[in-house]
Amino acid sequence: MENFEFVSPTHFVFGRGAEEQVGEKLAERGARKALIHYGGQSAVKSGLIDRVKAALDEAGIEHVELGGVRPNPEIGLAREGIALCKEHGVDWVLAVGGGSVIDSAKAIAVGAHYDGDVWDFFETKRLTDDVLPIAVVLTIPAAGSEASKNTVVSNDELQLKTGYANNAQRPKLAFMNPELTFTLPEYQTAAGLTDMFCHLLERFFDDVGAVPVTDNLCLALMKTVRAEVPRVMVEPDNYDARANVMWAGMLCHQGLAGVGRHEDWATHGLEHELSALNPAITHGAGLAVMFPAWMEYVYAENPARFAFYGREVFGLAPTGDLEADALSAIDETRGFFASLGMPVTLDELDVREEDIEKLIPTLKENKGEPFGSFKKLTMDDAREIYKIAL
Ligand code: NZQ
Ligand code: ZN
Numbered sequence: 001m002e003n004f005e006f007v008s009p010t011h012f013v014f015g016r017g018a019e020e021q022v023g024e025k026l027a028e029r030g031a032r033k034a035l036i037h038y039g040g041q042s043a044v045k046s047g048l049i050d051r052v053k054a055a056l057d058e059a060g061i062e063h064v065e066l067g068g069v070r071p072n073p074e075i076g077l078a079r080e081g082i083a084l085c086k087e088h089g090v091d092w093v094l095a096v097g098g099g100s101v102i103d104s105a106k107a108i109a110v111g112a113h114y115d116g117d118v119w120d121f122f123e124t125k126r127l128t129d130d131v132l133p134i135a136v137v138l139t140i141p142a143a144g145s146e147a148s149k150n151t152v153v154s155n156d157e158l159q160l161k162t163g164y165a166n167n168a169q170r171p172k173l174a175f176m177n178p179e180l181t182f183t184l185p186e187y188q189t190a191a192g193l194t195d196m197f198c199h200l201l202e203r204f205f206d207d208v209g210a211v212p213v214t215d216n217l218c219l220a221l222m223k224t225v226r227a228e229v230p231r232v233m234v235e236p237d238n239y240d241a242r243a244n245v246m247w248a249g250m251l252c253h254q255g256l257a258g259v260g261r262h263e264d265w266a267t268h269g270l271e272h273e274l275s276a277l278n279p280a281i282t283h284g285a286g287l288a289v290m291f292p293a294w295m296e297y298v299y300a301e302n303p304a305r306f307a308f309y310g311r312e313v314f315g316l317a318p319t320g321d322l323e324a325d326a327l328s329a330i331d332e333t334r335g336f337f338a339s340l341g342m343p344v345t346l347d348e349l350d351v352r353e354e355d356i357e358k359l360i361p362t363l364k365e366n367k368g369e370p371f372g373s374f375k376k377l378t379m380d381d382a383r384e385i386y387k388i389a390l
Contacts, residue, residue, distance in 0.1 A: 001211045001260035007167040008254055010147040010174050014247065016239075018177040019137045022052055022094070023059030025173055026135060031092040034135075035085055036065040037105045039097040043139060046183060052096055052137060064088050069097065072279040073104040075119055075155045081108035082118060085132065095136045095171075098192075099143025099152075099283070102136050106151035106169040109134050119155060122162045131166070135173040139180045141246040142192030142284060144199060144253025146174040154276055160362055161276035176250070178242035189232060190340035191284025193245065196252040197225050197336075198287040202265050203258035205298075205305060206373040211260040218257045222313045224248050229340065266372030267294045270385060273359040273366075274351060281349050288342035289349060292334040293389035298375040299326045306330065346389045356386045 013021050026034065034056060036049065043049050044067065056063050066081050084090065085108060093112075095105035109132040111118030121128070136146045145151070149170050154161040184192075200218045225248055231241035251257060271286035299306045303326035310316040310329025314336075319325055338344050346352070360379050370376035377385075 001214075002208055002262060004259045006255055006259050007149070007170065008147065008256070009167075010171050010254070012147075012174050012176060012250075014176045015243075016177060016179055018175040019048065019052060019180070020055055022135065022137065022175060023055035023057075023061060025175075026056070026061055026092055026094070027059040029092075029133070029172070031061050031133075033062040033064070033088060033090050034092045034094045035081060035088075035090045035108065036063050036094050036096060037069065037081060037101055037108065038065070038067045038095075039069045039071075039101050040067075042183065043096050046180075048096060048137070048139070048180065052094070063094075064090065069101045069104045070279065071100045071282065072154050072161065072275045073100040073107075074279075075107065075122075075153050078104050078107035078111065078118060078153065081105075082111040085112040091132065093132050093134050095134060096139065098138070098140035099145045102134075102138075102143070102145035102171070103151040103153055105134055105136075106145070107153050107164075108132070110151075110164070110166065110169055121166075122153065122155070122164045125164065127166050127168070129168045131168040134169065134171040135175070136171045137175045137177075137180070138246070140184055140188060140192055141181060141249030142188075142195045144196065144249055146171055146176065147250050147254035149255070152272065154279060159276060160366065161272045162366055163272070174250070176246055178239055178246045181242050181246060182237045184236065186233065186236070187282070187341065189236065190342055191282045191288075192249065193225055193229060193232070193340060194284035194288045194337055194342050196245075196249040197222060198267065198284075198291055199252040200257055201291060201333075202268060203261055203263045204309065206262045206264045208261045214257065214260050217251075219312045221248055221252055221257060225252070226313065226336065233340070262373045264373045266367070266374075266377055267291050269363060269367040269371060270294065270382060273363045274346075274349065276362060277351070277355060277358060278349075281351075285343050285349065288337035288340075289344065289346055289389050290385070292330055292337070292344075293385050295330045295333060296388055297381065297385045298372075299330060301375045346386065353387070353390055356383055359386065
């Protein structure tokens with residue numbers, strides 16, 4: 001096991017009606033004025049934003065609001081949020097939504113006390129503790145941003161989608177009511193399940209050998225996510241299934257499932273370039289295409305690890321041929337994502353061979369070279385992986 005540091009300051013309020021406690025929990029922490037940040041439509045239509053406002057009013061917390069966060073959020077709206085925070089003396093940022101809203105909220109919280117442009121933090125990766133506290137009402141289990149140290153934001157002008165990691169931007173409060181996810185479109189539920197599963201794959205496959213305590217946590221979560229698929233896809237309002245998925249989504253990316261490992265994250269890098277190229281590409285859908293392609297390209301580094309994964313997660317019987325077992329595990333992974341209705345090829349995402357060269361310069365800027373850990377990848381390797389995915 002490698003040395004590690006692990007910080008997880010998030011206070012979770014989980015279950016039916018969790019969001020009703022927004023006002024009282026923020027008031028307990030001294031909040032006086034919150035910026036309510038939300039997405040396109042769903043939280044307004046469902047009445048959630050009105051309920052959240054009412055809860056804040058009842059607790060005597062003033063609020064300003066900024067909606068309109070798009071999936072694959074853009075830095076421009078975060079800049080507007082920062083201006084609002086400065087103008088109104090906001091002391092908490094309250095994100096109501098999914099990964100895109102939370103990530104935009106994190107950018108706002110990081111930039112609120114900064115005199116320069118918040119993009120500086122994405123560019124330099126400089127840490128700061130001067131971050132507004134963040135609370136989250138989660139509406140889609142997927143990205144795990146409700147407890148993660150990361151934010152991922154696009155800069156359309158620079159044609160970049162870039163991550164920024166800082167423990168100080170981990171949310172302090174997360175309200176998680178599984179009932180809020182009943183309204184998710186099937187495709188978003190599926191993309192979310194794919195994303196959380198991939199957060200485990202990124203951690204499970206790296207250049208560190210077995211770390212049993214961490215590996216077993218990863219494997220248990222993979223099995224849980226897989227096991228809930230039939231229930232959650234067929235019965236979108238099955239509370240227990242939604243609850244398991246929501247809590248699993250957080251555990252998949254809050255960090256515990258990777259401690260003691262180097263982790264890999266090459267595939268997320270490859271995917272982020274796709275959703276930078278075309279913001280209409282859903283993160284989980286891009287991962288469904290890229291992960292099996294990455295696996296095919298790298299598995300020969302350690303086929304035994306893939307065979308182990310295939311046995312544990314998909315119940316594959318060992319054949320005595322590690323390479324064959326590894327390839328079966330990759331087939332199962334692709335089949336799992338396909339069974340969720342996720343795309344299998346880049347073609348299905350309207351990404352063509354001639355687009356690959358457009359992805360490489362920004363991939364190099366974001367990830368550096370070499371990147372990844374299970375196998376150290378060059379930009380030529382990245383080109384080959386994209387080609388496998390075509
Ligand atoms: O905008 P609205 O109208 O709210 O619709 C959203 C959006 O279209 C909809 N939705 C959310 N909750 C709903 C709902 N529709 C009906 N009922 C509900 N309860 O779902 C759509 C997708 O929302 P989004 O927030 O984009 O989804 P997700 O949570 O998958 O977030 C994706 C973003 O997170 C980043 C991704 O790159 C992507 O930009 N990630 C962030 C990470 C992090 N901060 O740690 C890690 C991840 O690996 C990921 O990169
Ligand atoms: Zn992800």
